[in-house]
Each structure stands twice: as structure tokens, then as C-alpha cells.
Amino acid sequence: MVRFINLTLAGITSGVVFAAVALALVLIWRSTRIVNFAQGGMLMFTTFLAWSVIDRGGSYWLALGVALASGLVLGAVIERVAVRPVENKPPLNAVIVTLGLFVLLQASAGMIWGDTPHSYPPAFTIKGLSVGGTRLLLSPFDLFVIGAVAAVMMLLTLLFVRTDLGLRLRASAFAPEIARLQGVRVGRMLTLGWALAALVGSLAGVLIAPSVFVGPAQFDSMLVFGFTAAVIGGLDSPAGAVVGGLLLGCALSYVSGYVSSDLVTFGALAALITVLMIRPSGLFTASTGRRV
Amino acid sequence: MLEVKGLTVHYGAVRALGGVDLSVDEGSVTAVLGANGAGKTTLLRTVSGLLKPRAGSVELDGRELTRLPVEDIVRLGVAHVPQSGGVITELTVEENLRLGGLWRRDRAALTRRVAEMYELFPPLAERRARTAATLSGGERQMLALARALTGGPRLLLVDEPSLGLAPRVVAQLMAVLRRLCDEDGRTVLLVEQNARSALSVADRAVVLDLGAVVAAEAAATLAADDRLRHAYLGF
Amino acid sequence: MGTVLNVLRRSTLARHTAAALAAIVALYFLTTAVGPYRDLQIAQAAYLTCAVAGLTVLTGLGGQISLGHGAFMAVGAYTAVLVIGHWGWPLAAVLAAAAGVTAVAGVVVGAVAARLHGPYLAGATLAFAVGLPGLANYKPLTDELGGQNGLTLVPPIPPAGLGETFPLERWQSWIACLGAVITLFLLGNLVRGRFGRTLRASRDDEIAAALSGVRVARLRITATVVSAAAAGLGGGLLAVVATLAAPGAFPLTLSLQLIAAIIIGGLGSLPGAVWGALILVYVPTWASDLSTSSGFSHNIASNLPLAIYGLVLIVVTLAFPRGLQGGLRDIGGAVRRRARKRRDPAPGPRASTSGPTTTHPGGADEATPDQAGARPDDRGDAGGRGERLRR
Numbered sequence: 057m058v059r060f061i062n063l064t065l066a067g068i069t070s071g072v073v074f075a076a077v078a079l080a081l082v083l084i085w086r087s088t089r090i091v092n093f094a095q096g097g098m099l100m101f102t103t104f105l106a107w108s109v110i111d112r113g114g115s116y117w118l119a120l121g122v123a124l125a126s127g128l129v130l131g132a133v134i135e136r137v138a139v140r141p142v143e144n145k146p147p148l149n150a151v152i153v154t155l156g157l158f159v160l161l162q163a164s165a166g167m168i169w170g171d172t173p174h175s176y177p178p179a180f181t182i183k184g185l186s187v188g189g190t191r192l193l194l195s196p197f198d199l200f201v202i203g204a205v206a207a208v209m210m211l212l213t214l215l216f217v218r219t220d221l222g223l224r225l226r227a228s229a230f231a232p233e234i235a236r237l238q239g240v241r242v243g244r245m246l247t248l249g250w251a252l253a254a255l256v257g258s259l260a261g262v263l264i265a266p267s268v269f270v271g272p273a274q275f276d277s278m279l280v281f282g283f284t285a286a287v288i289g290g291l292d293s294p295a296g297a298v299v300g301g302l303l304l305g306c307a308l309s310y311v312s313g314y315v316s317s318d319l320v321t322f323g324a325l326a327a328l329i330t331v332l333m334i335r336p337s338g339l340f341t342a343s344t345g346r347r348v
Numbered sequence: 349m350l351e352v353k354g355l356t357v358h359y360g361a362v363r364a365l366g367g368v369d370l371s372v373d374e375g376s377v378t379a380v381l382g383a384n385g386a387g388k389t390t391l392l393r394t395v396s397g398l399l400k401p402r403a404g405s406v407e408l409d410g411r412e413l414t415r416l417p418v419e420d421i422v423r424l425g426v427a428h429v430p431q432s433g434g435v436i437t438e439l440t441v442e443e444n445l446r447l448g449g450l451w452r453r454d455r456a457a458l459t460r461r462v463a464e465m466y467e468l469f470p471p472l473a474e475r476r477a478r479t480a481a482t483l484s485g486g487e488r489q490m491l492a493l494a495r496a497l498t499g500g501p502r503l504l505l506v507d508e509p510s511l512g513l514a515p516r517v518v519a520q521l522m523a524v525l526r527r528l529c530d531e532d533g534r535t536v537l538l539v540e541q542n543a544r545s546a547l548s549v550a551d552r553a554v555v556l557d558l559g560a561v562v563a564a565e566a567a568a569t570l571a572a573d574d575r576l577r578h579a580y581l582g583f
Numbered sequence: 584m585g586t587v588l589n590v591l592r593r594s595t596l597a598r599h600t601a602a603a604l605a606a607i608v609a610l611y612f613l614t615t616a617v618g619p620y621r622d623l624q625i626a627q628a629a630y631l632t633c634a635v636a637g638l639t640v641l642t643g644l645g646g647q648i649s650l651g652h653g654a655f656m657a658v659g660a661y662t663a664v665l666v667i668g669h670w671g672w673p674l675a676a677v678l679a680a681a682a683g684v685t686a687v688a689g690v691v692v693g694a695v696a697a698r699l700h701g702p703y704l705a706g707a708t709l710a711f712a713v714g715l716p717g718l719a720n721y722k723p724l725t726d727e728l729g730g731q732n733g734l735t736l737v738p739p740i741p742p743a744g745l746g747e748t749f750p751l752e753r754w755q756s757w758i759a760c761l762g763a764v765i766t767l768f769l770l771g772n773l774v775r776g777r778f779g780r781t782l783r784a785s786r787d788d789e790i791a792a793a794l795s796g797v798r799v800a801r802l803r804i805t806a807t808v809v810s811a812a813a814a815g816l817g818g819g820l821l822a823v824v825a826t827l828a829a830p831g832a833f834p835l836t837l838s839l840q841l842i843a844a845i846i847i848g849g850l851g852s853l854p855g856a857v858w859g860a861l862i863l864v865y866v867p868t869w870a871s872d873l874s875t876s877s878g879f880s881h882n883i884a885s886n887l888p889l890a891i892y893g894l895v896l897i898v899v900t901l902a903f904p905r906g907l908q909g910g911l912r913d914i915g916g917a918v919r920r921r922a923r924k925r926r927d928p929a930p931g932p933r934a935s936t937s938g939p940t941t942t943h944p945g946g947a948d949e950a951t952p953d954q955a956g957a958r959p960d961d962r963g964d965a966g967g968r969g970e971r972l973r974r
Binding site: 220223224226227230233235237238239240241242 | 428434451
């Protein structure tokens with residue numbers, strides 16, 4: 057029983073990180089109908105930037121700030137330069153451009169920082185908390201991870217639901233032409249949407265870095281996990297992305313704990329295929345209609 | 349106020365408008381009539397900047413519009429109510445309304461205008477927190493019109509407001525358009541297939557056929573011209 | 584002589600056979616003329632050609648993207664090593680087994696993939712590419728699969744008849760080249776026939792194809808199986824050439840390099856697949872030469888090829904949505920058209936032979952008369968249609 061609880065706790069911690077990556081994918085899919093396959097590369101790159109801040113003696117918090125800020129900029133630049141020309145083109149063009157970005161980012165990181173993975177410090181101790189003499193698989197750092205993702209999601213929700221900027225962002229995502237007819241500068245909103253998505257992704261990168269290490273190919277599986285979580289949630293729904301992330305986190309934690317930690321990525325593949333076969337539109341969407 | 353000259357628009361190789369001339373006087377209701385595929389919607393979409401013409405010009409008070417992006421044309425006081433309203437069903441009624449006036453900086457004025465719209469269209473006030481998906485067809489058309497008005501436009505482009513609505517609702521909508529013109533001094537360019545109801549409120553009317561203007565008359569004259577009515581308007 | 588030309592013109596099979604024989608002769612002279620290092624590179628280009636050609640059929644002609652062909656290569660490579668290790672079959676049987684087992688994997692993947700489109704298909708196959716090689720580390724399988732270090736393979740011994748000093752690399756490159764020629768020959772005949780036509784039709788308009796009696800789902804599965812078998816053979820050849828099968832040899836970037844190769848090759852032409860594979864081998868060599876001569880660090884040298892592929896993917900998609908070869912062919916077509924106009928103002932008799940290959944409804948961008956009449960019997964419409972891949 058303690059083992060089950062522990063695995064669930066570990067699952068929730070990794071699940072919120074998956075949820076953040078999934079959210080980054082969903083925000084972009086919702087507004088541009090593009091799955092950003094470069095997301096794994098983008099968060100890898102920003103985490104490397106954070107790592108080099110720490111490597112030069114900067115504080116954890118400065119590094120986190122650098123990661124978030126560079127995510128914001130990277131997202132905006134990528135949308136403007138590489139993605140804008142393939143919006144409203146056949147979907148495969150966007151797939152290939154984002155894959156090209158992914159490869160380019162990975163190669164650039166390898167050129168700058170080398171291919172050997174580096175360790176990344178956690179913000180707080182990763183020693184599990186004790187409750188009544190039992191050590192839990194939940195450390196102060198895990199609590200920080202959960203809290204940080206929750207805080208960012210809360211802020212994003214407030215931005216989207218409570219502000220006029222959020223209204224413009226949502227209108228641009230739901231109905232770009234109608235939004236333009238109301239005077240909304242949809243192009244800017246798309247850039248901003250990519251920037252925000254990349255910000256969430258870069259947060260996920262820094263939070264998961266202590267456990268996966270920082271290297272050009274270390275975050276490949278994060279893209280798979282994030283995509284799977286997003287598909288579980290229906291790819292269209294931010295709330296679904298969060299639920300999908302938590303479900304996937306727990307499921308993979310059980311696989312890792314009860315079967316083998318080497319099967320985690322394979323488990324994500326199995327989960328993805330199962331969801332795509334049973335409910336291609338995700339487990340949490342009411343909308344029907346062919347999108348797969 | 350609005351001068352359209354020699355407007356030619358193509359969809360790929362297909363010509364939708366071929367040299368259309370049109371002029372709309374300030375403070376009037378002008379109806380654009382014609383059958384399906386005559387180019388009415390294309391005309392409106394070109395005026396509001398959604399389509400770029402191959403040739404010709406659209407001038408608003410002497411200012412060329414065809415090279416401006418949609419967002420800037422909106423800022424000149426042109427509001428376009430697209431076919432079947434184009435309300436954003438995922439947003440609430442209130443959000444839809446605010447969206448129409450967001451481009452103006454003055455937030456207090458925006459809130460005031462939204463309140464005015466609720467007075468003008470009471471059914472919307474009751475549903476302000478619901479998503480637009482829950483509205484009926486007539487209510488959506490109402491919301492679309494109200495949303496256009498929160499921006500305080502000088503020129504209102506309305507595309508087939510009668511589509512799929514009960515005759516009584518259509519009559520109400522037409523009366524509202526007339527009032528906007530008479531009481532607020534707004535200019536209305538109304539595209540309609542339902543010629544009879546459009547002519548009942550219009551000052552002038554233009555008949556399009558296969559992308560060309562075949563008649564431009566005072567509305568009363570046109571309504572009295574049996575030959576034109578039979579040939580192009582079907583009543 | 585005249586009759587030979589006539590036969591070649593009329594019979595696709597005869598033409599392909601002649602081309603294959605010519606290729607074998609040319610490769611024989613090429614491989615014997617160069618040293619072991621070049622031989623090894625030729626071998627690499629040959630096994631990559633198998634995988635790229637397989638992907639060309641699936642993605643270029645079938646319109647189904649696969650980011651998982653690196654994983655198919657892994658299946659083929661492991662199969663080859665295991666079969667040799669356990670049963671010591673002759674090499675031809677080993678390679679056939681590599682293709683066969685991968686084809687079976689292709690049935691499974693194809694059955695799933697046939698129901699997916701666009702980004703979903705890309706994401707699922709990407710998960711396949713990332714997830715599958717990890718299986719080698721799974722404890723119960725590590726004894727069998729060798730874990731992170733992989734499995735080594737005893738290099739094939741050149742037949743005694745070739746002499747004692749015959750270099751191993753040349754023998755490996757002969758094996759790989761023969762595999763590539765056979766793959767191209769088989770795929771070439773396949774795509775010229777009914778299979779290729781229906782595949783292109785279903786790519787261009789799935790619904791129209793289904794309405795005219797094509798079983799699209801089954802066709803897609805078949806395409807995946809064929810494509811997987813080619814990639815599996817490529818993987819098996821890789822194992823024979825590298826004498827190793829290890830998870831590190833099949834990273835996600837391998838799959839993405841294969842995608843880059845088909846894009847460079849013009850998305851959908853088998854000759855283009857050869858170009859793509861050659862570039863995958865040539866660019867790293869060029870990058871390391873450049874780094875040595877300009878004193879770049881190891882990090883830059885080893886990542887430069889990947890950076891180039893990434894840039895190529897982006898730039899080609901943005902600038903030439905039809906792929907480089909398609910772009911070159913457009914220019915070539917314009918030149919030919921001009922030449923023909925000067926020579927022969929009346930439409931040539933060839934224009935009427937384009938019948939079965941013009942299966943593109945609504946392709947106003949490419950259904951120019953000169954395209955249809957250019958050389959329909961030569962290249963068909965196999966080539967350069969990035970913008971056709973709608974799903």
C-alpha cells in the first residue's frame with residue numbers, strides 16, 4: 057500500500073511536468089492547428105541556457121528566470137520566422153518545419169554545449185518527506201515542482217479568462233477571421249500564443265532537468281510524454297492536457313514501479329496508441345468529428 | 349462616403365466580380381441584391397479587406413482601403429457582420445460583445461457601450477454569461493449586430509442577416525437597421541437575397557448579376573420596376 | 584539495336600532490369616576502383632538507400648508520414664544479428680529474415696497508422712521511434728538483446744574464390760549494394776504498377792479513391808508493410824556493415840534524417856531516394872573534413888551534419904514545397920518546353936501517352952501541359968509533391 061501511494065505521488069510529480077509540456081502543445085494546436093514537434097528541442101535549449109547560468113555560478117532562480125525569458129523569446133521568434141509561412145498550408149509542411157527546428161535546435165545545443173549530459177541541481181532537497189516514520193516518494197523539490205506548474209497554470213488561466221488580452225487570444229484561436237473583423241491583430245496573438253506556450257515548456261524543462269540530466273537528446277521522451285498527455289486530453293483542451301498529464305504520470309509511475317523503469321517510454325507509446333485507437337479525439341472532449 | 353470603382357475580384361481563375369462600381373451615401377441604407385453567386389458576399393468581403401481585389405479601388409471618405417489589412421479598416425469605423433453572424437460560439441455573449449469594441453482604447457466607454465447593447469437587445473442581457481453556442485439563430489444575428497455596434501462603426505456592412513430566420517425576426521432586424529441609420533446617423537451597406545424585405549428599409553439598391561452591376565436605383569424605383577424584379581429578384 | 588530500344592520503351596520490367604544490371608556493373612567497377620574507406624561509405628549509402636526508398640514509397644507516394652523508420656531499421660538489424668547468432672543461416676536468408684520480421688512489425692504499425700492522419704500519425708510514429716529502441720534495455724530482454732551495448736556480429740567472410748587479400752569492406756559493400764539494387768528494382772516495379780497508381784490516387788484524394796473501389800485502409804497497411812520491409816532490409820544490411828546492432832545506432836534523429844533524405848530527394852521519386860541516401864553519407868564526411876581543415880571542435884564537427892539537415896528541412900519546405908528535385912525538374916521542364924516549342928510548335932504525340940499517370944484532380948499548379956507531356960513514360964508522376972501531402 058505504501059508502495060502504491062509512493063508511486064502515485066511520484067506519478068503526480070512527473071505528471072504535472074508532462075501536463076506542462078502537454079499544455080505547451082495544446083496552446084499552439086488550439087490556435088494554429090500545428091503540433092509543435094520542436095517543443096522538445098525548445099525546452100532542451102532553454103534548459104541548457106539555464107544550466108550555463110548555474111555553471112557560471114548564477115543562482116537557481118536566476119537560471120529559472122533566464123529559461124523562462126528565453127522560452128518566451130524563442131517561441132515568438134520561431135513563430136515569426138519559421139512557422140508563420142506554413143500556417144494554413146497542408147499539415148505535413150508544418151510537421152516537417154517543426155521537425156527541422158527540432159533537429160536544428162538539437163544540433164545547435166550539441167555544437168555549443170557538447171553531447172555529454174550534464175547534471176542539473178534541484179531547487180530544494182530531493183530527500184523524501186517522512187510521515188510517521190515512513191519515507192514518502194515526495195520531496196520538498198517535488199512539492200516545488202507541483203506548486204510551480206500549478207502557479208503558472210493558474211496565472212495562464214487568469215490571463216486567458218479574466219483579461220482583454222486573453223479574450224483576444226482566445227478569439228484568435230477559435231475564429232481567426234472573425235477576430236480580425238473585430239480589429240484583433242491575430243498575427244500578434246499567434247506570436248504571443250507561441251511565446252506563452254514556449255514559456256510553459258521551458259518551465260517544464262527546468263523542473264524535469266534534475267531527473268533526466270541536460271543533454272541535446274535527453275528531452276526526446278518529454279516530447280513523447282507531452283504529446284501523449286495532450287492526446288489523452290483531446291489536444292484541444294488545456295484542462296484535458298492537465299488531466300492527461302496526471303493520468304499519464306501515474307500510469308507510467310506504476311509501470312516503472314511494478315514492471316520496469318526501462319519500459320516507461322514504451323508504456324507511453326502503448327498509452328498513446330490505445331487512446332488513438334479507442335477515442336481518437338481524446339478522453340475528455342465532447343466534440344466529435346474527424347480530426348485524426 | 350464609400351466609393352467602389354471598377355472592382356474586380358478573382359478566386360484563382362474564376363472571376364467573382366468584374367468591374368463593379370458602387371457609391372454609398374453617408375447616413376443611408378444601401379441594399380445590394382442579387383441571386384446566389386452574384387458576387388454580393390465577395391463585394392462585402394473586399395470592402396472589409398478580407399479579400400484583395402485584382403483591380404479597382406475602394407475608398408472610404410477618399411481613403412483607399414484595398415491595401416489596408418482588415419484590422420486597420422476596422423479602426424477606420426467599418427464593421428462587418430458576416431453571413432450567419434459569425435458569433436464565436438466558444439465565448440460568452442458578454443465576451444463576444446466586448447470583443448467588438450476592444451480595439452478602442454477607452455475601457456470605460458466600452459463597458460458603457462456594452463450596457464447600451466443590452467438595453468437595445470434585452471434578450472442578450474438575460475444570457476450574458478452563457479456561451480453564444482446556446483443562442484438561437486435570431487439571437488445570434490442580434491448578438492453579431494450588437495457586437496459590430498460596440499465598436500461604434502460609421503459604416504456597417506451586413507451580410508444576409510435574414511438567412512434562416514423567421515419572417516417576424518427578419519422584420520425586426522430590418523427595423524433596427526433603419527433606426528441605426530435614422531437615429532444614430534450610421535451608414536449601412538446591406539447584402540440580401542431576400543429582396544422584398546431589404547427594399548422595405550433601403551434608400552437605394554444595387555442589383556448584382558454574375559459579378560456585374562445590372563441596376564442601381566432608388567429603392568422605391570427598383571421595387572416598382574416589374575421587369576427588373578422578375579428578372580433578378582424573383583418576386 | 585532498334586528492336587532492343589523498342590522493347591525497352593514498351594516494357595517497364597525490361598527497362599528496370601536493364602537499369603538494375605547497368606547499376607550492378609557500374610557499382611562493380613566503382614567498388615573495385617576505390618579503397619576500403621570509400622567502400623564502407625558506398626555500403627552505408629546502399630543500406631540507407633533501402634530505408635529511404637521504403638520511406639519514399641510510404642510518404643512520398645502514399646502521403647503517410649512516418650517518423651519511425653529508424654525503429655524499423657532497428658528491428659531489421661536486431662533480427663539479422665539474432666538469426667546469425669542463433670542459427671547461423673546463410674547471409675541471403677538472414678537478410679530475407681530481417682526484411683520479413685520487419686514486414687510483420689509493419690503490419691502492426693500499419694494497422695494503427697492506417698487510421699491516423701497528419702500530426703497524429705507523425706506523433707504516433709515519433710513515439711514508436713523513441714519508445715522501441717528502449718526495449719533493448721528492458722531487463723528480461725537484455726540477455727537476448729545486449730542492453731545498451733547491443734549485440735556484435737561476426738563480419739561476413741568473403742568467399743575464398745575472390746582471393747585471400749579481398750578486402751572485407753568491398754565484400755560488405757557488394758552485399759549492401761546488391762540489397763539496394765534489388766530493393767530499388769522491386770519497389771520500382773511495384774510503384775509503376777496498379778499498386779503505385781492506387782497509392783498515388785489515395786494520397787491525392789482519399790475519398791475519391793475509396794469511391795472508385797480502392798480499399799484505402801488495406802492499401803495503406805500494404806504500403807507500410809512494403810516500406811517497413813525495405814527499411815528492415817536496410818537495418819539488416821547496417822548490421823552486416825557495422826557488425827553491430829545497438830540502441831544508440833537508432834536514435835530519433837536517424838528517423839528524422841531519413842525524412843530529410845526523402846525531402847532532399849524530392850518526395851516520391853526512387854532515384855531521388857538514392858540522392859537522399861548519398862547526401863546522408865556525404866554531408867557528415869564533408870563536415871568532418873571541413874572541421875579538420877578549419878580547426879572546428881569535435882562538438883561542432885559531429886553536430887554540423889544534423890544542423891544542416893535541420894536547416895534543409897526548414898528551408899526546403901518554406902522555399903520549395905515540392906522538394907529540391909521537384910524544383911530542379913520544374914526548371915528542367917521549363918527549359919525542355921522552350922526547346923520543344925522552338926523545334927516543334929504542334930503538340931507532340933507523346934502528350935497522349937500520359938493517360939494513366941495523370942491521377943491528380945485539381946492539381947492546377949502542376950497539370951501544366953508540359954508536365955504531362957514532358958516524359959510521362961520515364962518518370963511518371965513520381966516526384967516532388969510536397970504540397971500534395973495533405974494528411
